[in-house]
Amino acid sequence: MISKWIGDRRRELEGSCRPIDLAASHEWRLVNGRLEHCDGAFFSVCGVTADAPGQVFHQASFPLIDQPEIGLLAFLVTDGDNGKDWLLQAKSEPGAVHWVQIGPTVQATESNYLRRHGGAATRFLDYFMDDVGNITCGKLQSEQGTRFLNKYNRNAIVEIKHRPAPEHDNWNWHTADEVRTALAQDFLVNTDSRSVIATHSWRFLRAREALFTGETRLNGHENLRRALAESHAEGAAGSQRVLAGLEEARKSVQIRLEPCPLHALPGWRLTGSGLAMVERTAYDGFVRYYAIEAPQRERERWDQPCIGADQDQSCALIIADIEGVTKVGLRYSVEPGFANCVQLGPSYQSDCGNPAQVEALLEHTALPPVLQLRQSDEGGRFMHLVMIYTIYDYRGQDIGAVEDVLVWVNLAELEWLCRQPGALTNEARSAVSLLLALA
DSSP states (O other): OHHHHHHHHHHHHOOEEEEEOGGGOSSEEEETTEEEETTSOSOEEEEEEEEOTTSTTTTOEEEEEEOOSOEEEEEEEEEETTEEEEEEEEEEOTTSTTSEEEEOSEEEOHHHHTTTTSOOOOTTGGGGBOTTSOBOOOEEEEOOTTTBSSOEEEEEEEEOSSOOOOOSTTEEEEEHHHHHHHTTSTTTBOHHHHHHHHTSOGGGGOSSSOTTTSOOSOOSOHHHHHHHHHHHHTOSTTHHHHHHHHHHHHHTOOOEEEEEOGGGOTTEEEETTEEEESSOOSOOOEEEEEEEEOTTSSSSEEEEEEEEOSSOEEEEEEEEEETTEEEEEEEEEEOTTOTTSEEEEOSEETTSOOOHHHHHHHHTOOOOOSEEEEEEOOTTTBSSOEEEEEEEEOTTSOOTTHHHHSEEEOHHHHHHHHHSTTTBOHHHHHHHHHHGGGO
16 A cells, blocks of 8 residues: 555654754855855745736745756556556655655656765666666656746656566555555645646556546545546547637736845845745745755755745636536636746636636535645645645536636546646646546
């Protein structure tokens, strides 16, 4: 069982994360108004002021993580006795709730796999590189556009014929059935894994049955699963139309980010212990410095800044019958950290702008969630930043004007869109991964 394995690894790998002052850091410094690593590697924290007319963050100032290098998030899968088996990693990260969650076989930044930290080599990396050391697989997908500045990772799944022994307790082979079940459990599968799972063929999660039809350990969803299977069988004929609509939405949005030194960032106060807001605004966050000890990491001791938040955030994915077909509603999510300004996000996201009709529907809903998940987002750069993901089934319900303000896609179109680089936000992909627990 995945949960038992991860429970054992949590007891073995639990580390410590202690707040410190920047003056006590041996690795980070404030240079030209930015927090930077002394080697110039890894990432930096910069301040910006946004000129974005019509957006909720117009004229707001906030910190963003600037990490131009592209990381690798990648799974190895092979044929098992009943479908695909997955090589999972028990990934320890200082900002993850419970410290250890399921990560991809390889989850590494460029600085990490090039060993700029002077630590151990990245296991299984050779499966994803060519003979001269270049990453050869995977499509680029975005990180959180409210926290990162134009950050992308390569998301990859590589099928192999043989089954290498993990040779370390932090890696283990598990079945697709176990992976699907884990997707519905709190704080178990990290966001990087969810992104890779959502953006590759969903058939990796099923053996021979059609998606959303075979046996599942999640009870009580038979009617919805039948509707989702029928929706997937509709095919992806409308996908290009949705992508064209996204391109048109991008043309109508203008965002200009003006650099601002952290010590002069309007509405914020920089102290020896970090960066804090003077008054709460639509942006909920802070930056603090931490000394970290993490057993069995490539490097076991280091310090770094992390972004946190005072409150949990929430996302929702709405399912409804549109023109006789079960569809999922997406919204155009305008986020300051996206180079392309707009991506398709979940139906609702509390830390972004939302259509008023969607907010009103969810505020007054009496429907119980189909599924709900608590997830700590990006444990390597965020500190216990929790997002609550919820799926609502509005089939047979009157959703009023919400039908007109969201982008509705069937399940085959949703799968196709997930595979397109930079089309769906990180939060949308995590929400889709929760839906795939029903696959």
